[in-house]
Amino acid sequence: MVATSVREDLERDLGCLDLLGCIHGLNERDQVVFQLLQQAEEGLTVDDVADRMDCERSTAYRSISRLLEAGVVVQEQVNYEHGGYYYVYRSRTSEEVAHDMQRLLNDWYAAIGQLIQEFEDRYSRDLEDREKEPIETCL
CATH class of the missing domain: 1.10.10.10 (Winged helix-like DNA-binding domain superfamily/Winged helix DNA-binding domain)
Incomplete structure (x- = not known):
């Protein structure tokens, strides 16, 4: 697959x-x-x-x-x-199957939303931390 x-x-x-x-x-x-x-x-x-x-x-x-x-x-x-x-x-009835698929989709959506928020929190903090550090140059 x-x-x-x-x-x-x-x-x-x-x-x-x-x-x-x-x-x-x-x-x-x-x-x-x-x-x-x-x-x-x-x-x-x-x-x-x-x-x-x-x-x-x-x-x-x-x-x-x-x-x-x-x-x-x-x-x-x-x-x-x-x-x-x-x-x-x-x-199972189409209504039961559809309801379960909707529930699974909602659970997935909530979990992905949480991961996106964690991603944003992590990388926005990293950006703020990097902005405070002095810029190093390669000579």
């Missing part, structure tokens, strides 16, 4: 799903799996996702795991009548 600057991110055209990648660090496949879960009427198993994505079960599981870790997907246990269980996955 190549790191981009904030300026580069602002200059490129972002789509809705790109926000998941940008904010949660999800790759393109993860974003497609999220969209698949978002469009499904009922929860999907890992096997369902693998079949619909035409990929290995382990690949689907890795994407679902990243989506779970990002908090945009939930896991539900379904019990069999005679014992045993399996998991289904569904996306």
